[in-house]
Amino acid sequence: MGPGIIEIFKLYYPIFLKGAVGTLKYAAIAVGFGSILGTIIGFIHLSKNPVLKAVASLYSTVIRGTPLLVQMYIGYYFLPLAIPALNALSREHCVVLTMILNSSAYVSEIIRGGIGSVDIGQTEAARSLGMSAGHTMTRIVLPQALKAILPSLGNEYVSMIKETSLAGTFALYELTYTKTLLANKYLIWQPLFIMAIIYLIMTVVLSGLVRLLERRLSAGDRK
Amino acid sequence: MTGNNSEVLIKVVDLHKSFGKLDVLKGVNTEIHRGEVVSLMGPSGGGKSTFLRCLNLLEKPEKGSVFFEGEDITQIKKQKELDKIRQKIGMVFQQFNVFPHLTAMDNITITMTLEKKIPKEQAEKTAMELLEKVGIPDKANEYPGKLSGGQKQRLAIVRAMAMEPDVMLFDEPTSALDPEMVKEVLMVIKQLADSGMTCVIVTHEMGFIKEVSDRILFIDEGTILEEGTPEEIFNNPKSERVKDFLGKVLY
Numbered sequence: 188m189g190p191g192i193i194e195i196f197k198l199y200y201p202i203f204l205k206g207a208v209g210t211l212k213y214a215a216i217a218v219g220f221g222s223i224l225g226t227i228i229g230f231i232h233l234s235k236n237p238v239l240k241a242v243a244s245l246y247s248t249v250i251r252g253t254p255l256l257v258q259m260y261i262g263y264y265f266l267p268l269a270i271p272a273l274n275a276l277s278r279e280h281c282v283v284l285t286m287i288l289n290s291s292a293y294v295s296e297i298i299r300g301g302i303g304s305v306d307i308g309q310t311e312a313a314r315s316l317g318m319s320a321g322h323t324m325t326r327i328v329l330p331q332a333l334k335a336i337l338p339s340l341g342n343e344y345v346s347m348i349k350e351t352s353l354a355g356t357f358a359l360y361e362l363t364y365t366k367t368l369l370a371n372k373y374l375i376w377q378p379l380f381i382m383a384i385i386y387l388i389m390t391v392v393l394s395g396l397v398r399l400l401e402r403r404l405s406a407g408d409r410k
Numbered sequence: 411m412t413g414n415n416s417e418v419l420i421k422v423v424d425l426h427k428s429f430g431k432l433d434v435l436k437g438v439n440t441e442i443h444r445g446e447v448v449s450l451m452g453p454s455g456g457g458k459s460t461f462l463r464c465l466n467l468l469e470k471p472e473k474g475s476v477f478f479e480g481e482d483i484t485q486i487k488k489q490k491e492l493d494k495i496r497q498k499i500g501m502v503f504q505q506f507n508v509f510p511h512l513t514a515m516d517n518i519t520i521t522m523t524l525e526k527k528i529p530k531e532q533a534e535k536t537a538m539e540l541l542e543k544v545g546i547p548d549k550a551n552e553y554p555g556k557l558s559g560g561q562k563q564r565l566a567i568v569r570a571m572a573m574e575p576d577v578m579l580f581d582e583p584t585s586a587l588d589p590e591m592v593k594e595v596l597m598v599i600k601q602l603a604d605s606g607m608t609c610v611i612v613t614h615e616m617g618f619i620k621e622v623s624d625r626i627l628f629i630d631e632g633t634i635l636e637e638g639t640p641e642e643i644f645n646n647p648k649s650e651r652v653k654d655f656l657g658k659v660l661y
């Protein structure tokens with residue numbers, strides 16, 4: 188069996204912590220930029236233009252309907268070939284880009300759902316008063332939609348923390364990659380459990396924060 | 411109150427509206443004069459709401475025209491122009507549709523300041539006067555969640571009034587209210603009607619219709635089946651459908 192989990196953690200904790208920070212960082216990059224892109228795509232999906240709508244819908248369907256790992260392989264091996272401009276990026280950056288694109292598809296659905304969750308009567312009332320479409324969105328609909336959107340974005344971040352574990356496959360330094368780093372030390376099972384525990388701590392804590400946020404937002408919702 | 415001989419404010423010509431295969435309005439023609447109080451009556455699903463929503467183009471009719479102050483607003487292409495027209499056509503909904511994330515005060519002032527560029531201070535002064543008029547000045551800084559249904563609807567009414575409309579449309583303004591709150595809202599509408607505001611009202615409050623209306627339009631299956639003064643409609647309805655309807659709703 189060899190040494191236990193605690194000894195191994197004590198011995199190699201800088202490696203694990205660096206991995207955990209990497210995980211948090213990559214997830215933040217993916218969801219952060221994914222949110223910007225996803226918001227744009229979500230609004231395109233909500234637009235009246237049938238062609239744009241179809242494109243946005245296809246984008247989100249394809250990305251959400253295929254595994255991230257497959258997307259990462261495509262991003263790693265084929266994206267730079269297909270789009271020469273991406274040669275300026277390293278292969279690792281292509282993997283990060285893939286995660287951003289992946290997250291944007293989920294975020295676009297969150298945005299669409301959040302805006303759809305606001306009663307149509309709110310828009311009708313605003314427009315009947317003579318409020319412009321733009322102001323109706325920014326002053327009436329979005330502030331109410333954020334109550335649904337923000338917690339969902341938090342949950343997307345929690346999911347992405349787990350999803351980034353796939354990036355270790357491409358030698359991105361995140362938590363799961365520590366397994367590879369420690370493999371030459373003939374450690375097989377201990378790093379796995381340490382990783383699992385760290386993942387669990389991160390997701391449980393962050394999910395708790397999301398729930399807190401959710402409760403605060405709905406407390407402000409004096410319906 | 412009776413504006414029958416005065417200026418035509420709204421003129422509806424051959425209005426058609428369908429949802430998919432369902433023809434909801436099948437050629438509605440009428441004129442509404444400035445200062446007139448017109449009530450719409452008729453069985454559920456007959457097209458009353460759709461008619462009302464065509465007047466401010468919340469629904470876009472497929473055919474026909476809506477003239478507002480002489481202009482065919484169905485032909486307006488510029489969104490900004492339509493927004494300007496809508497400011498002059500207030501609408502009150504069954505479900506109130508007050509903005510839950512804004513205080514009563516901000517519910518009223520937000521469109522005034524954003525779209526009419528009225529200075530905030532002046533807008534708040536106007537809003538306060540309106541809130542006083544409908545008896546809820548003490549709720550100015552409350553969020554709608556803290557208001558009763560009747561208070562919410564009164565807020566919705568003054569929110570529309572704040573835009574200084576030329577006509578107010580009411581779509582079953584008391585249907586979602588608890589019975590004890592119906593009267594306070596009807597009194598506000600009555601007050602408005604008495605002050606000379608042009609009103610188009612859909613309601614099932616028959617006593618109220620009788621009292622405030624200059625004219626009643628009976629809408630059934632997408633057309634105006636019959637119209638007349640309250641006297642004519644309630645005491646001498648011509649068509650069987652109207653008789654039948656009144657027989658059902660009048661206790």
Ligand SMILES: Nc1ncnc2c1ncn2[C@@H]1O[C@H](COP(=O)(O)OP(=O)(O)O)[C@@H](O)[C@H]1O
Nearest residue numbers: 429432434452453454455456457458459460461
């Ligand atoms: N947005 C819509 N989409 C599809 N059908 C609708 C829509 N709005 C109304 N209708 C239909 O149009 C008909 C008339 O509705 P409405 O104007 O609300 O009648 P009323 O207000 O007289 O009860 C009903 O059959 C209703 O189901």
Ligand SMILES: [Mg+2]
Nearest residue numbers: 458459460582
């Ligand atoms: Mg109706």
